[in-house]
Amino acid sequence: xxxxxxxxxxxxxxxxxxxxxxxxxxxxxxxxxxxxxxxxxxxxxxxxxxxxxxxxxxxxxxxxxxxxxxxxxxxxxxxxxxxxxxxxxxxxxxxxxxxxxxxxxxxxxxxxxxxxxxxxxxxxxxxxxxxxxxxxxxxxxxxxxxxxxxxxxxxxxxxxxxxxxxxxx
Amino acid sequence: xxxxxxxxxxxxxxxxxxxxxxxxxxxxxxxxxxxxxxxxxxxxxxxxxxxxxxxxxxxxxxxxxxxxxxxxxxxxxxxxxxxxxxxxxxxxxxxxxxxxxxxxxxxxxxxxxxxxxxxxxxxxxxxxxxxxxxxxxxxxxxxxxxxxxxxxxxxxxxxxxxxxxxxxxxxxxxxxxxxxxxxxxxxxxxxx
Numbered sequence: 001x002x003x004x005x006x007x008x009x010x011x012x013x014x015x016x017x018x019x020x021x022x023x024x025x026x027x028x029x030x031x032x033x034x035x036x037x038x039x040x041x042x043x044x045x046x047x048x049x050x051x052x053x054x055x056x057x058x059x060x061x062x063x064x065x066x067x068x069x070x071x072x073x074x075x076x077x078x079x080x081x082x083x084x085x086x087x088x089x090x091x092x093x094x095x096x097x098x099x100x101x102x103x104x105x106x107x108x109x110x111x112x113x114x115x116x117x118x119x120x121x122x123x124x125x126x127x128x129x130x131x132x133x134x135x136x137x138x139x140x141x142x143x144x145x146x147x148x149x150x151x152x153x154x155x156x157x158x159x160x161x162x163x164x165x166x167x168x169x
Numbered sequence: 170x171x172x173x174x175x176x177x178x179x180x181x182x183x184x185x186x187x188x189x190x191x192x193x194x195x196x197x198x199x200x201x202x203x204x205x206x207x208x209x210x211x212x213x214x215x216x217x218x219x220x221x222x223x224x225x226x227x228x229x230x231x232x233x234x235x236x237x238x239x240x241x242x243x244x245x246x247x248x249x250x251x252x253x254x255x256x257x258x259x260x261x262x263x264x265x266x267x268x269x270x271x272x273x274x275x276x277x278x279x280x281x282x283x284x285x286x287x288x289x290x291x292x293x294x295x296x297x298x299x300x301x302x303x304x305x306x307x308x309x310x311x312x313x314x315x316x317x318x319x320x321x322x323x324x325x326x327x328x329x330x331x332x333x334x335x336x337x338x339x340x341x342x343x344x345x346x347x348x349x350x351x352x353x354x355x356x357x358x359x360x361x
Contacts, residue, residue, distance in 0.1 A: 057233040058356060087354045089323055116320045116330065118352040131299030131357040149298065150357045 028086065028096050030113040033123035040110055041142050044081040048145070048164040049138040050157065052107075053124075055088045056095045060151040061133040068135075069106060071157035080161055084109040087117070087132060139164045191296050194349045198225075198304060198312045199294040203259065203284035206270035212257060212284045218308050221253040222340045224333070226318075227292060228258045228283070229300035230265045230273040232356035237323045238301050239277040245318070246281045249337050256281035261292035262300070262359045289360045299355030305336055305346075313340060316351030 031039055040051060052068055054061035072082045084107050086096045093111060100109055114120040121130045125147065128134060137146040137160045145164035148156065192198055202213040217223045226242060229235040246256040258281060260270045267285040274283050286292055295304060305314035314336035319328045336346045 055354070059231070060357060060359070117322065117354050118317075118320065121352045121354070128352075129298040129302070130352045130354045132354065133357065150360075 026108055028093065028100070028109045028111050030090075031085065031110040032113050033119040036120070036123050040083055040085065041138055044083070044138070045142045046140055047077075047079055047081045048075075048140060048161050049142070050080065050082045050161060051085060051136045051138070052082065053085045053087055053132050053134040053136075055086060055132055056092060056099050057088070058132050062099070064133055064151040065103065065105060067152060067154040068157060070154040071161065072106070074154075074158050075161060075165075079165060082107045086111040087120075088112075135160075137161065137164050139167055192304070192312050192315065194312055194315065194346075196312055197310050198306050199291070200310065201291045201294065203286055203291060204267070206260060206267040206274070206283045206285045209267070212282050214257075214306070214310065217255045217257050217282070218306065218310055220255040221308065222313065222337065223255045223257065223306045223308075224249070224337070225295070225304040225306065226256065226258050227295075227297040227300050227302040227358065228260060228279075229262050229356060229358075230260070230269050231262070232300045234322060234353075234355045235300040236277075237325075238318050239279065241318055241325055242301070243278050243280065245333060245337075246279070250281070252337075252341055254337055254341070258283035259286050259291055259297075260284070261286040261289040261297065263289065263361045264359055289358060292358050292360070298358060300358060301355060303333055305333070305340070307340075314346050314349050316348075317353035317355075320351075320353060322354055 041049060056062070068082065072080060084105070086109055088096050088111060090111070090113065096109065096111055112120050117130060121128050125136060125144070127147065131149065133151050135148040135152060135157070136144060137148070139145045145167060146160040148160060200214050202211050204210070205212050214223065228242070250256060258274070258279060260283060270283055270285055301318060303314070303316060303318060304312060307313055314333070316332060318333045320330040320332070321328045332348055332351045335348065339346045
């Protein structure tokens with residue numbers, strides 16, 4: 001209970017600071033494997049993009065959300081965009097929306113629609129095993145700059161973003 | 170010497186963050202001996218590899234995806250054990266004790282041997298990153314299949330691609346495994 005309370009506090013604070021990035025009210029949209037680059041990555045070109053793959057059933061994913069929100073707060077929205085991709089099965093869509101609303105998660109969230117998860121995993125990153133949490137960092141040009149496997153800290157997210165910012169114009 | 174130490178430290182860090190091992194199909198898989206989660210008795214790959222193939226399954230007690238496969242794992246192990254294929258489960262999660270693993274196996278009728286992998290050493294050797302994740306080895310220890318049990322993450326009734334069964338059927342028939350590498354979503358193995 002205490003952890004949940006902390007999570008809520010941290011996320012509420014981050015939500016306020018991330019007003020520019022805030023999209024908590026946006027509905028979760030579906031993304032197919034062949035749409036990932038065009039719909040999730042390409043529109044954020046010009047900024048560093050952090051894509052966090054998560055699931056409602058994944059404890060470490062839920063636990064790292066405050067760190068992700070806090071890391072996002074450390075950068076201006078002209079430099080960094082953060083997007084979530086839920087890998088929950090489609091029948092869990094209501095759980096995804098409920099979690100995002102309850103925790104006031106300040107990021108746009110997509111949900112995977114794939115006949116076979118492997119198609120999506122390979123479309124995103126051939127080196128990805130499919131384990132979550134998993135976070136990809138893209139530079140301003142939309143090129144993959146870093147892969148963060150497993151749960152991360154605010155510092156680890158921040159370092160990866162800094163490196164991606166330093167690597168491009 | 171300092172440079173080597175720094176390099177070793179860097180490699181060590183890299184290995185703990187993301188396992189470097191990426192076993193190729195046909196390559197020899199690392200041997201291991203691990204304590205049984207049930208009674209601590211040694212479980213060695215060499216001993217297990219006496220059948221027609223060995224199925225090494227990285228599993229978990231708390232991962233909902235791994236748990237969704239408990240019945241399927243039990244059923245496949247029962248069915249294919251009778252055909253001469255050996256099964257071993259490995260729990261590499263740092264927060265799941267041997268006692269917990271043994272109790273979980275009993276509760277879910279997982280009757281195949283299950284080893285506890287202290288310090289996730291075998292998970293690192295195999296490059297296993299998620300649960301459930303399966304490696305099928307020949308009696309010589311060569312990797313024949315690496316990947317998922319099937320593609321249906323949470324509905325056993327909806328399986329269209331029974332990849333592990335397909336691999337085992339091919340091995341028993343002396344044929345090449347049709348899809349030797351597959352992927353699925355799963356829980357990250359919690360490493361030390």
